[in-house]
Amino acid sequence: MITYAxxxxxDRPEAEELAIKAIEILQRLGANVCVSExxxxxxxxxxxxxxxxxxxxxxxxxxxxxxxxxxxxxLSAVQSYITSDVPIMGFNVGKLGFxxxxxxxxxxxxxxxLIKGNYKVITRSAIETTIDGETIYALNDIVIEKSETSHMxxxxxxxxxxxxxxxxxxxxxxxxxxxxxxxxxxxxxxxxFPTSPVFCITPxxxxxxxxxxxxxxxxxxxxxxxxxxxxxLKLVADGKVRTKIKNGDIIQIRKSDETVKLVExxxxxxxxxxxDKFLWAEHRTNKEI
Numbered sequence: 001m002i003t004y005a006x007x008x009x010x011d012r013p014e015a016e017e018l019a020i021k022a023i024e025i026l027q028r029l030g031a032n033v034c035v036s037e038x039x040x041x042x043x044x045x046x047x048x049x050x051x052x053x054x055x056x057x058x059x060x061x062x063x064x065x066x067x068x069x070x071x072x073x074x075l076s077a078v079q080s081y082i083t084s085d086v087p088i089m090g091f092n093v094g095k096l097g098f099x100x101x102x103x104x105x106x107x108x109x110x111x112x113x114l115i116k117g118n119y120k121v122i123t124r125s126a127i128e129t130t131i132d133g134e135t136i137y138a139l140n141d142i143v144i145e146k147s148e149t150s151h152m153x154x155x156x157x158x159x160x161x162x163x164x165x166x167x168x169x170x171x172x173x174x175x176x177x178x179x180x181x182x183x184x185x186x187x188x189x190x191x192x193f194p195t196s197p198v199f200c201i202t203p204x205x206x207x208x209x210x211x212x213x214x215x216x217x218x219x220x221x222x223x224x225x226x227x228x229x230x231x232x233l234k235l236v237a238d239g240k241v242r243t244k245i246k247n248g249d250i251i252q253i254r255k256s257d258e259t260v261k262l263v264e265x266x267x268x269x270x271x272x273x274x275x276d277k278f279l280w281a282e283h284r285t286n287k288e289i
Contacts, residue, residue: 004114005034005053005062007077007088009069015093016042018104019068022091023050025108029115034061059084064114064263070094071182074262075238078126078139082258087121089114089263096277098181099139101264118266124178124194125218128256129235131245136237139260140179142253143236144224144245145171145204151229152207158223159216168207174222174253175200178260181277183239189213194270199255218255225250 004026008019019035020043026033027050034053044050053061059081067073067090074090081088090100091107102110113119128137136142146153155172157164175184180192180200189202190213199222202213216222226233226249233245245251274280 001032002063002115003032003034003061005058005065006036006039007055007058007065007067007073008036008039009067009073009093010038012069012093015068015073018091018093018107022066022068022107022111025111026115029112031111031115034058055080059086062086064089066114067091067100068093069100070097071099072239074099075139078260079137079238079240082126082137082139082260085261087261087263089119098273098277099178099262101268101273113266114263119263120266121261122194122264124260124262125176125197126256126258126260127174127176127199127253128258129251129253131235131243131251134243136235136242137256137258138179138237139176140182140238141173141175141184143171143173143183143204143234144226144251145234145236146228147230147232147234147244149228149230153233154227156225157201158225159220161223164201164214165211167203167211169203169205169211171204172224173200173202173204174224175202176218184213187213190215191274199253222253223250224253 006019009015023033034051036055040052065088067077077088091102092100126137126139128135152168155167173184177192177194177196184202187202187204189200197218198215199218200215203211227247231247234241235243235245
């Protein structure tokens with residue numbers, strides 16, 4: 001029997017409540033459900049005879065991981081399970097939600113479709129870097145940015161050892177196509193179709209207006225030599241600070257061999273998401289002023 005693991009945004013009551021509702025529906029439909037110890041401690045009385053699992057073992061137990069929260073919750077799940085092939089399905093309890101495509105209205109019908117197999121699984125590329133022996137993965141982006149200071153940083157960028165240029169900015173975003181609608185977009189980067197074989201390098205508040213976002217093939221190995229007046233910078237992966245980096249460090253970023261599988265509505269497309277989130281389908285109407 002297929003097992004569904006519930007991955008809720010911790011300490012977000014609305015996400016936890018919807019997770020409980022989903023568990024009740026899945027149990028009523030005869031599905032095998034696995035939930036975290038944290039959720040059971042809070043709501044155990046509402047979940048009789050439920051299977052309790054440690055979140056760290058979800059990828060060894062579940063066939064599908066269902067998240068309740070927003071894109072950040074999906075990214076947290078990705079960070080935990082990126083080396084596995086378990087598909088992740090996201091219910092959007094947040095605001096915009098490019099990754100968490102499923103809405104909580106019509107929750108029961110959506111879960112019925114899930115059980116019937118009326119969905120599709122798409123594969124997204126990831127990027128990685130290795131620092132001090134640790135491999136750091138990201139589905140959206142890796143960001144090299146200034147530490148707690150108002151001073152800009154200086155970053156020399158290379159692609160397959162070819163010098164791209166030197167950036168004077170608050171930071172530099174290296175995003176996947178999936179991440180093009182995240183931080184990169186807010187910094188002026190382009191929207192990129194998710195399966196495009198590219199990276200995007202987007203400066204954050206660059207000192208020069210001629211430094212524009214740059215799209216490069218994802219078979220390139222990117223290198224960034226960093227410098228800060230304070231002697232220290234931060235490396236952020238999918239919105240989480242992962243490590244400090246120092247002057248003269250060379251950060252190598254490449255396409256990862258690991259991929260991320262996401263569950264999407266059966267008949268949806270990336271353009272549907274763009275129209276929905278960006279309101280591209282909105283028409284101006286004649287109104288009296």
